[in-house]
Amino acid sequence: TTTPTFAAVDLGASSGRVMTARIGAGTLDLTEVHRFPNRPVRANGTLYWDLLGLYGNVLDGLRAAPPELVSVGIDSWAVDYGLLDGNGTLLGNPVHYRDTRTDGVMERVRAEVGDDLLYQVSGLQFLPFNTVYQLVAARADLERAETLLLIPDLLAFWLTGQVGAERTNASTTGLLDVREGVWSGTLIERLGLPGRLLPGLREPGEVIGRPRPEVAEETGVAAGLAVTAVASHDTASAVAAVPATTGRFGYISCGTWSLVGVELPAPVLGEESRKANFTNEGGVDGTVRYLRNVMGLWLLQESMRAWGSPDLPALLAEAERVPALRSLVDPDDPEFLPPGDMPSRIAAHCVRRGFPEPRTRAEVVRCVLDSLALAHRRTLREAVRLSGREVEVVHLVGGGSRNDLLCRLTADACGLPVVAGPVEATALGNVLVQARAHGVVGDLAEMRDLVARTQTLRRYEPGGDAAAWAEAADRLR
Numbered sequence: 001t002t003t004p005t006f007a008a009v010d011l012g013a014s015s016g017r018v019m020t021a022r023i024g025a026g027t028l029d030l031t032e033v034h035r036f037p038n039r040p041v042r043a044n045g046t047l048y049w050d051l052l053g054l055y056g057n058v059l060d061g062l063r064a065a066p067p068e069l070v071s072v073g074i075d076s077w078a079v080d081y082g083l084l085d086g087n088g089t090l091l092g093n094p095v096h097y098r099d100t101r102t103d104g105v106m107e108r109v110r111a112e113v114g115d116d117l118l119y120q121v122s123g124l125q126f127l128p129f130n131t132v133y134q135l136v137a138a139r140a141d142l143e144r145a146e147t148l149l150l151i152p153d154l155l156a157f158w159l160t161g162q163v164g165a166e167r168t169n170a171s172t173t174g175l176l177d178v179r180e181g182v183w184s185g186t187l188i189e190r191l192g193l194p195g196r197l198l199p200g201l202r203e204p205g206e207v208i209g210r211p212r213p214e215v216a217e218e219t220g221v222a223a224g225l226a227v228t229a230v231a232s233h234d235t236a237s238a239v240a241a242v243p244a245t246t247g248r249f250g251y252i253s254c255g256t257w258s259l260v261g262v263e264l265p266a267p268v269l270g271e272e273s274r275k276a277n278f279t280n281e282g283g284v285d286g287t288v289r290y291l292r293n294v295m296g297l298w299l300l301q302e303s304m305r306a307w308g309s310p311d312l313p314a315l316l317a318e319a320e321r322v323p324a325l326r327s328l329v330d331p332d333d334p335e336f337l338p339p340g341d342m343p344s345r346i347a348a349h350c351v352r353r354g355f356p357e358p359r360t361r362a363e364v365v366r367c368v369l370d371s372l373a374l375a376h377r378r379t380l381r382e383a384v385r386l387s388g389r390e391v392e393v394v395h396l397v398g399g400g401s402r403n404d405l406l407c408r409l410t411a412d413a414c415g416l417p418v419v420a421g422p423v424e425a426t427a428l429g430n431v432l433v434q435a436r437a438h439g440v441v442g443d444l445a446e447m448r449d450l451v452a453r454t455q456t457l458r459r460y461e462p463g464g465d466a467a468a469w470a471e472a473a474d475r476l477r
């Protein structure tokens with residue numbers, strides 16, 4: 001018997017990769033065929049994604065993939081989009097969600113429309129960069145546009161010529177009705193947005209189309225290759241591949257962001273949840289990711305950039321020797337959202353909150369990791385309280401699972417065992433949804449079981465000084 005090969009294009013906010021996987025009964029071998037940085041570019045005052053550069057890298061990755069490839073799926077970060085005119089021409093370069101064009105827009109929309117309606121319909125955390133606020137900020141751009149495509153859908157369009165809106169990523173726009181699973185006519189009308197922009201929805205597992213002839217020629221992929229919709233929101237793919245063996249699990253999808261929460265069968269839309277600013281994002285098989293965005297390793301990434309990208313493992317080893325819980329920040333403070341000098345912002349925040357100023361690089365890194373561990377604790381406890389879902393283990397997946405110190409601090413802070421890995425959970429979730437669509441694996445539980453049995457995981461039992469963590473959590477509150 002042959003084990004079919006699937007490819008995942010996974011674009012994170014900090015890097016992209018094309019991975020291939022051979023998947024069969026009890027087999028899941030993931031191979032990286034191409035990896036590339038994802039660097040935002042500022043031009044004339046606007047922060048953009050280098051989307052054509054990323055697409056070029058997608059084509060390079062497909063060229064490097066083995067010829068027996070059956071199917072490819074694309075996922076990326078959420079909320080961002082490109083606009084097409086009636087000829088399918090891209091109108092303007094897609095803007096980065098950290099751009100300042102949305103400054104003050106969310107506050108205006110909330111005041112006009114009301115939090116209650118926005119939350120009851122979309123179930124989304126109020127984040128200033130949700131697609132809906134970007135569209136209001138860019139209203140003038142919408143006139144000439146015929147179609148809005150979220151990033152993975154735009155890349156799929158370039159590969160196949162087919163348009164659509166994959167459901168999990170559509171759930172991050174703020175315009176999808178979380179209960180009905182359709183675009184919300186109510187919100188679109190209320191905001192005066194052109195509804196024609198929003199294409200029909202498609203489900204993870206649906207075949208989108210075949211490569212355009214010029215794509216097949218340029219990359220050497222087979223003319224019959226299936227470009228398959230996956231859970232195209234990277235976080236949805238990551239959580240689909242969490243190696244949970246019990247229903248009582250929490251997760252932290254830990255990369256540029258830490259997405260911290262639980263998986264539920266239905267959304268939680270009450271007032272308490274809205275005030276705690278929890279989100280209800282769509283997952284595979286109608287699951288709901290009930291979570292909050294924690295600012296995540298962005299604080300570390302952006303500090304590293306300011307320092308000229310020194311060696312990360314060496315810096316983490318030094319941070320390990322810095323005394324614990326000395327300098328702390330609230331990572332969710334909006335002041336940390338935009339790019340720019342991160343170490344100075346961190347130092348100023350510590351001083352303002354009455355903590356000693358971190359002076360060395362190692363002290364800044366320790367401050368970030370202690371603070372993230374505390375934010376993981378706070379958010380997970382809130383998710384449990386608001387959802388009523390009990391949690392006995394925390395799965396930490398994504399690039400952050402390579403950070404041994406962060407995993408240990410998170411276990412200590414949460415007072416729960418942390419299972420770290422896989423690093424490439426998102427790519428795994430991506431290929432597993434394709435494999436399922438092609439009849440190779442079964443339901444979500446079977447997908448997770450396959451990940452648990454085939455991937456290398458590390459387990460951290462909670463230890464450390466529980467009273468010190470509780471006290472630090474109180475001091476930050």
Ligand code: ADP
Pocket residue numbers: 011012013014015254255256257297298300301312313398399400402403404
């Ligand atoms: P995203 O998908 O948001 O781009 P990733 O899941 O790729 O993010 O994770 C990137 C993060 O992984 C980096 O910011 C870094 O903190 C962490 N990371 C990468 N390599 C290592 C390493 N060798 N040791 C510790 N952490 C690492």
Ligand code: LRH
Pocket residue numbers: 012013076077078079097233234235256257259293
């Ligand atoms: C993580 C992520 C997250 C979104 C953010 C914009 O990459 O998709 O789930 O909130 O990017």
